[in-house]
Amino acid sequence: MTASNELSAADPLSAGREALSRGEWEEARACFEAALARGESAEAIEALAMAAWWLDDARVTIESRERAYRLHRAHGDVVGAARMAIWLAWDSLAFRGEAAIANGWLQRAHRLLDGVEPVPEHGWLAIREAEMAFLLENDVAAALRLARRARAIGRSLGEGDVELSALALEGMALASEGKVAEGIRMLDEASAAAVAGEISELWAVGRTCCYLVTACERVRDFERASQWSKRMLEFAKRWRIPHLFAVCRAHYAAVLVWRGTWPEAEVEFEAAMREFAGSRPGMGFEAVVRLAELRRRQGRLEEASTLFREVEFHPYAQLGLAAVRPRRRRRGPRC
Numbered sequence: 001m002t003a004s005n006e007l008s009a010a011d012p013l014s015a016g017r018e019a020l021s022r023g024e025w026e027e028a029r030a031c032f033e034a035a036l037a038r039g040e041s042a043e044a045i046e047a048l049a050m051a052a053w054w055l056d057d058a059r060v061t062i063e064s065r066e067r068a069y070r071l072h073r074a075h076g077d078v079v080g081a082a083r084m085a086i087w088l089a090w091d092s093l094a095f096r097g098e099a100a101i102a103n104g105w106l107q108r109a110h111r112l113l114d115g116v117e118p119v120p121e122h123g124w125l126a127i128r129e130a131e132m133a134f135l136l137e138n139d140v141a142a143a144l145r146l147a148r149r150a151r152a153i154g155r156s157l158g159e160g161d162v163e164l165s166a167l168a169l170e171g172m173a174l175a176s177e178g179k180v181a182e183g184i185r186m187l188d189e190a191s192a193a194a195v196a197g198e199i200s201e202l203w204a205v206g207r208t209c210c211y212l213v214t215a216c217e218r219v220r221d222f223e224r225a226s227q228w229s230k231r232m233l234e235f236a237k238r239w240r241i242p243h244l245f246a247v248c249r250a251h252y253a254a255v256l257v258w259r260g261t262w263p264e265a266e267v268e269f270e271a272a273m274r275e276f277a278g279s280r281p282g283m284g285f286e287a288v289v290r291l292a293e294l295r296r297r298q299g300r301l302e303e304a305s306t307l308f309r310e311v312e313f314h315p316y317a318q319l320g321l322a323a324v325r326p327r328r329r330r331r332g333p334r335c
Contacts, residue, residue, distance in 0.1 A: 016047055
């Protein structure tokens with residue numbers, strides 16, 4: 001029996017965590033299921049949910065986190081329950097596209113954490129709220145305020161994952177409101193630290209670099225976006241993270257559109273949409289809104305308009321619809 005098998009038999013929960021650290025998602029899931037077979041615990045259920053999340057199993061992810069939430073509540077662990085609520089907010093949006101339910105979970109996390117001494121969950125809650133303000137409402141001011149709150153919490157607690165994630169989010173907000181040089185400096189710093197291993201959670205590494213590519217796309221810094229997109233595509237492929245691969249592909253395809261290499265962009269968009277359909281259907285708008293812009297540039301205005309309307313909440317869609325909307329003819333002066 002190998003050392004890994006011995007650990008799995010003796011302590012499947014620890015073995016599962018070790019497998020997660022290596023990116024062996026299926027092995028980790030099997031270990032956590034074995035741990036739960038020995039007895040139910042919120043800790044093991046949370047771990048199973050994370051393995052299922054990496055495997056893009058929406059049903060098991062959400063059911064497990066709801067189950068862990070209930071157990072934490074039953075045991076009086078408000079921080080644990082809030083942690084699950086924060087995750088369920090993102091899961092509701094990414095897997096199912098349910099923004100209202102996502103908001104409900106964020107509000108629940110707020111109420112649970114009210115009056116609790118500062119913990120990392122306060123920082124993650126602020127980060128998730130900032131993401132949704134930016135993504136769903138294009139509220140850059142709110143995103144900036146919440147990112148700064150999260151960074152202050154991370155710094156005060158010595159939580160590097162929170163602090164660096166918030167630094168990148170703050171940079172994205174600053175760049176989006178016109179303070180491009182300042183924002184990009186923050187994003188480059190946070191992303192370099194993330195890929196160098198200063199962020200311990202792989203999912204947080206991916207989010208940090210996605211902030212950078214999003215900002216580059218907004219400010220038309222295509223050379224920087226291209227460099228980081230390629231780096232993140234390599235990262236996602238190495239760790240076998242389909243949804244991150246799809247997001248990076250969509251952003252990279254947008255860079256190709258702006259560079260004028262449309263046939264190559266078509267290939268990337270099609271691949272990204274297939275990957276979103278199989279992993280994170282709720283995030284498919286990342287590819288749809290950018291494909292719509294390609295259709296607009298190709299002069300296929302009816303197709304572009306249809307695609308923009310599918311994701312009308314997105315600020316890029318609003319701009320796109322304004323561009324494809326027929327203009328009224330100006331009338332000359334009456335005689």
